[in-house]
Amino acid sequence: MWQAEHVRARLSALYPQCSVEIIGMTTRGDQILDRTLSKVGGKGLFVKELEVAMAEGRADLAVHSLKDVPMELPEGFALAAVLEREDPRDAFVSNDYASLDALPAGAVVGTSSLRRQSLIAARHPHLVIKPLRGNLDTRLGKLDRGDYAAIILAAAGLKRLGLPQRIRALLEPETSLPAAGQGAMAIEIAERGDGVDLMRLLAPLNHLPTFLAVTAERKVSKVFGGSCQVPLAAHATVDGEDMFLRAMVATPDGKRVASAEVRGPAADAERLGADVAELLRGQDAVEILAACLAEADAAGAAAGGQPAATAAAPAAPGDDAGGGRPGA
Numbered sequence: 579m580w581q582a583e584h585v586r587a588r589l590s591a592l593y594p595q596c597s598v599e600i601i602g603m604t605t606r607g608d609q610i611l612d613r614t615l616s617k618v619g620g621k622g623l624f625v626k627e628l629e630v631a632m633a634e635g636r637a638d639l640a641v642h643s644l645k646d647v648p649m650e651l652p653e654g655f656a657l658a659a660v661l662e663r664e665d666p667r668d669a670f671v672s673n674d675y676a677s678l679d680a681l682p683a684g685a686v687v688g689t690s691s692l693r694r695q696s697l698i699a700a701r702h703p704h705l706v707i708k709p710l711r712g713n714l715d716t717r718l719g720k721l722d723r724g725d726y727a728a729i730i731l732a733a734a735g736l737k738r739l740g741l742p743q744r745i746r747a748l749l750e751p752e753t754s755l756p757a758a759g760q761g762a763m764a765i766e767i768a769e770r771g772d773g774v775d776l777m778r779l780l781a782p783l784n785h786l787p788t789f790l791a792v793t794a795e796r797k798v799s800k801v802f803g804g805s806c807q808v809p810l811a812a813h814a815t816v817d818g819e820d821m822f823l824r825a826m827v828a829t830p831d832g833k834r835v836a837s838a839e840v841r842g843p844a845a846d847a848e849r850l851g852a853d854v855a856e857l858l859r860g861q862d863a864v865e866i867l868a869a870c871l872a873e874a875d876a877a878g879a880a881a882g883g884q885p886a887a888t889a890a891a892p893a894a895p896g897d898d899a900g901g902g903r904p905g906a
């Protein structure tokens with residue numbers, strides 16, 4: 579809702595004659611809170627319902643955290659703008675400890691992200707990682723209740739909601755490389771052919787350096803089938819015309835890690851993404867990810883869930899609510 583309000587304010591400033599109505603919606607990703615996203619499986623868990631609303635003409639645009647947007651959108655949908663990025667880093671949040679290094683052996687750290695789990699396990703094998711789902715308030719509430727010694731959250735969410743004081747330490751990209759798109763918001767539209775050129779109307783909201791950075795990051799994810807079922811990080815910074823892109827894949831236990839970095843012209847974002855993916859392949863990234871999916875499958879089968887290998891494939895049209903429509 580904060581993000582939608584932000585886009586409303588930006589649009590109202592740009593087009594004072596235009597009125598913007600916000601329709602609040604929840605998605606499967608918001609509703610299913612008893613499982614980690616890797617176990618829920620599938621893609622676009624936070625976007626599909628919004629795409630259905632657009633396809634049905636109930637909404638003209640959708641505001642997303644870019645991190646939650648699948649690398650390939652369903653036919654008929656497009657990203658019209660990527661807004662200037664907030665802090666892309668992960669944040670260490672705790673009431674009793676100042677940093678990950680300060681946590682005693684056996685301390686419980688909350689995160690449901692395989693990427694964060696794997697990064698913590700690699701450097702802090704003495705810590706215990708427990709799943710943590712829900713919106714920001716829910717997650718902070720569980721920390722305050724004493725369920726966890728510390729939790730890891732995106733700094734962006736805490737800053738946007740006016741809670742920067744909850745951040746005890748920011749995890750630098752060197753130790754906790756962010757997920758592709760983390761901290762950036764995107765506006766998605768449906769190409770409805772009704773004569774309104776939303777693409778052109780929204781273009782002024784696009785922030786080019788952010789757009790180029792996330793284009794490179796998302797290319798890496800795309801190469802490796804981008805989903806929440808594999809620990810994958812990709813983070814680019816843009817300085818003038820230059821881009822620095824880092825990426826990593828790992829096993830959830832953090833024991834096998836492939837990481838790579840490239841520098842080049844920001845204008846070649848997509849190629850830089852492909853280059854870094856190629857470097858990762860050279861370090862057995864494909865094998866590492868296959869091991870992750872096999873592990874997820876074994877866990878999923880035990881829990882009676884959806885096999886991860888299937889879930890990681892592009893969703894077949896009509897496999898879920900809204901069947902047959904572009905939003906499906």
Ligand SMILES: NCc1[nH]cc(CCC(=O)O)c1CC(=O)O
Nearest residue numbers: 643645731732734735760761762
């Ligand atoms: N659905 C998870 C999600 N998607 C985007 C954010 C954070 C905000 C952002 O990256 O812009 C989060 C929560 C988190 O990582 O703690």
